[in-house]
Amino acid sequence: MEYIRITSIEDPLFAKMHDLMKEVFPPEEVLEFELWKEPLEDPSIRVFVAVKDDEVVGSTEYRYYPDWNIAMTDFTIIGRPGLSLGRFLAQNRLKDLNRLAQENGKELFGMFAEIYDPYQLGDHEFGGVKPMNPYVRREVLSHLGYKRLDFEYVHPSWKNDGEAVKGLDLCFMPSNDEVNEIPAQLVADFLTTYYAVLSNKPQAWLKMVENLKSKQTVELLPL
Known part of the structure; x- marks a missing residue:
């Protein structure tokens, strides 16, 4: 399984991720396809997908705030059971955040989530x-x-x-x-x-x- 960042709606993986969101979430909670353009291009917003056999089976979006040395998890999507996706996404997200905090000269203080x-x-x-x-x-x-x-x-x-x-x-x-x-x-x-x-x-x-x-x-x- 691969952990891949998406930074453009032109990325074929984004279409697959968006389809997964529509399968999992209620319609009112899924941002329209075109409206993702700016968030994906924002360097402070990190959107990653879990890819297995060329299919997007999970995804997570989060942000790191260097001034406060904290993060926020926007969402975590598990699209298929039996793959330990929750742990895979959580572990890779934490590695990425720890690296960002280290580049900021600190150890990550913690992470918010609704x-x-x-x-x-x-x-x-x-x-x-x-x-x-x-x-x-x-x-x-x-x-x-x-x-x-x-x-x-x-x-x-x-x-x-x-x-x-x-x-x-x-x-x-x-x-x-x-x-x-x-x-x-x-x-x-x-x-x-x-x-x-x-x-x-x-x-x-x-x-x-x-x-x-x-x-x-x-x-x-x-x-």
């Missing part, structure tokens, strides 16, 4: 691929070391319609297992930067960020 909480809103179906089931994914991410940040989380809808989306937790995987809290200002700054592309923020999100700015730290809780 993780579905099916216990909040019930089950979510993801294309019938069992490893993508949110109960399974949540447990796997807990095994990887992700912890839930101790505040009620909402995020702005990617439709930019001003709606607040619930049903997810903002989580953080510290590189050092003994870390049990992180600076609240880091969380607020990260969220403000990450969602800067959306102009229409819901009031619930703005209030959440302001509340974070009033705190010193945010505790990391078991996932």
